[in-house]
Amino acid sequence: GIRFAARLVDSPPNILHTDTYLEEAKRVASTAVDTGKVNINVIRGEELRDQGFGGMWNVGMAAPHPPALVVLSYDPNNATSRETVCWVGKGIIYDTGGLSIKGKFDMPSMKGDMGGSAAILAAFQAAIKIGVPYKLRAVLCLAENSVDSISMRPDDVIIMKSGKSVEVNNTDAEGRLVLGDGVHYAAKDLQASLILDMATLTGAQSTATGKLHAALLCNDYAKEQECFAAGLASGDLIYPIVYAPELFMQQAFKSEVADMKNSADDRRNALSSAAGHFIEANLPQDYSGPWIHVDMATPSSDGQRGTGWGVAFLLKLFNIVD
Numbered sequence: 357g358i359r360f361a362a363r364l365v366d367s368p369p370n371i372l373h374t375d376t377y378l379e380e381a382k383r384v385a386s387t388a389v390d391t392g393k394v395n396i397n398v399i400r401g402e403e404l405r406d407q408g409f410g411g412m413w414n415v416g417m418a419a420p421h422p423p424a425l426v427v428l429s430y431d432p433n434n435a436t437s438r439e440t441v442c443w444v445g446k447g448i449i450y451d452t453g454g455l456s457i458k459g460k461f462d463m464p465s466m467k468g469d470m471g472g473s474a475a476i477l478a479a480f481q482a483a484i485k486i487g488v489p490y491k492l493r494a495v496l497c498l499a500e501n502s503v504d505s506i507s508m509r510p511d512d513v514i515i516m517k518s519g520k521s522v523e524v525n526n527t528d529a530e531g532r533l534v535l536g537d538g539v540h541y542a543a544k545d546l547q548a549s550l551i552l553d554m555a556t557l558t559g560a561q562s563t564a565t566g567k568l569h570a571a572l573l574c575n576d577y578a579k580e581q582e583c584f585a586a587g588l589a590s591g592d593l594i595y596p597i598v599y600a601p602e603l604f605m606q607q608a609f610k611s612e613v614a615d616m617k618n619s620a621d622d623r624r625n626a627l628s629s630a631a632g633h634f635i636e637a638n639l640p641q642d643y644s645g646p647w648i649h650v651d652m653a654t655p656s657s658d659g660q661r662g663t664g665w666g667v668a669f670l671l672k673l674f675n676i677v678d
Contacts, residue, residue, distance in 0.1 A: 357671070358664035361478035365468045365662025369450035373421040374498045377449060377470070381426045381496060384481045391487030392432040399425040409541075410515040411522075411533035415448075416499030418507040423499035423534075425541065428477075430484045430492040437490040441674065442548035443480065444538040445473030446531045446555035447498040454501050454527030455509055469531070471656035472554035473497065475666025482667070483676050493546050497534035501527070513614050517541060518638040523611040526619035531557045532631050533618060536638035543643040552648040553635060554666055560627035562654040570594040570652035570665070573632035579646045583673060592669035594650065597629050604630045605637055 364372060364380065372380075378398065385396035401422035405413040409425060416423025426447075448469040452458060458466065473496045480494040508514070512524045517537040535553050542548045558571075565571045570587070572594045574580040580596050587594035608620035608630040616637065620630045632649040639647060655665040671677045 357478040357482040357667045360481065360664075361471075361474040361667050362662035362664040364474035364477070365471050365657060365664075367467065369467045369500070372467075373449055374416070374419070374424050374500060375421050377447065377496075377498050378424055378426060381428060381477060384477060385428055387481060387484060389484045389487075391484065392430055394484055395429045397427045397429070408515070409517050409537045411517065411537040412497060412499055414508040414512070414514045415501055415530045415533050418504035419500035419502040421500060425538070426496040426498060427546070428480055428494040430480070430488070432487060432489055432491070435489055435491070439549045440491040440493065440547055441550050442493040442495060442542040442546055442552070443476045443670065444495040444535060444542055444551060444553040445476035445497065446470065446535055446553070446557065447473030447496045448531060448534070449498065449500050451501045451528070451530065452503050454503060454530060455507050456527040457503065458528065465657065465660065468657050468662060469556050470498070471556045471652065471662065472650070472666065474662070475652075475664065475670065476554055478664070479667045479670035482671055483674070486676055488674070488676055493542065493548065495538050495542055495546070497538040499534055501530045516638055518640070520616065520638060521614035523614040523617045525617045529619040529631070531555050532634045535635045539635055539647070540638045540640065543640050549645045551639070551645065552650065554650040554652060556653040556656050557651040558628045558631050558653055561651045564597050564626070564628045565595045567654045568593055570650050570655050571597045571628045573597055573599055573629060573649040573651070574647065575599065575636070576646040579648060583648060586669055586673035590668035590672040592665050593655070594669065598626050599629065601633045601636060604633045609634060
């Protein structure tokens with residue numbers, strides 16, 4: 357599983373685009389298992405726009421290969437839990453930055469901006485082979501943040517799946533847009549009782565927790581402690597960052613023309629926490645379960661190669677392996 361995730365991260369974007377990534381997901385869904393039933397559902401291209409996935413559609417609409425929301429579902433034969441666990445992964449198969457374009461030194465390696473979804477897909481494959489006693493869902497938010505005449509622009513106002521309006525002030529803050537749609541779908545449509553999102557989300561993650569530890573943002577203290585322990589036990593190290601949505605959502609993303617901006621104006625104010633809270637803000641108001649956000653921007657790769665970070669962490673956290 358770890359090597360599978362690393363292979364996906366290492367794949368060049370002209371080979372692993374949204375079409376071929378979808379085929380990888382279909383291959384996982386076709387895995388022969390005797391512990392339960394596995395299904396796959398895909399929402400693609402203009403279907404995303406028509407169904408209200410404003411974040412995903414606007415991020416990926418300019419790319420030659422259309423964006424896709426891929427949902428893999430596992431229902432165990434002998435469930436002993438009524439819980440529905442949902443993992444949501446950022447799958448930006450290449451990130452140019454969009455019109456807020458990255459420089460020539462920052463753009464190389466952006467083929468790995470789908471590391472969160474790669475870890476989730478690989479962990480899902482392992483989980484269904486081993487078997488889990490609860491419903492498990494893997495949501496892959498696949499898109500390419502590309503540049504074209506129809507690219508999303510700074511100053512655009514888009515409507516998310518949650519119904520919230522977002523003033524785009526940075527097209528290079530795209531991961532939170534696709535994940536915002538993803539977590540809302542997980543809570544509302546998949547009726548998840550626990551949601552974890554995983555992403556190579558912010559460059560600020562390495563400033564907050566270093567190159568070896570992922571950053572953890574969680575609305576549940578007990579789950580936060582479980583995540584920290586799972587990181588130590590698995591070797592996929594992780595450490596909590598500041599959780600304070602009442603501060604960040606009012607200060608960092610204040611907009612005069614929409615419910616919020618997509619990028620914080622104050623670049624010195626806990627940017628990894630702020631980005632995570634943007635995602636959280638798209639959860640339905642009646643969602644009361646644990647929400648776990650994992651920003652693994654730096655540990656997802658070592659130099660030019662993927663590490664497979666996140667697979668062992670997920671399998672340990674959810675008691676799939678000892």
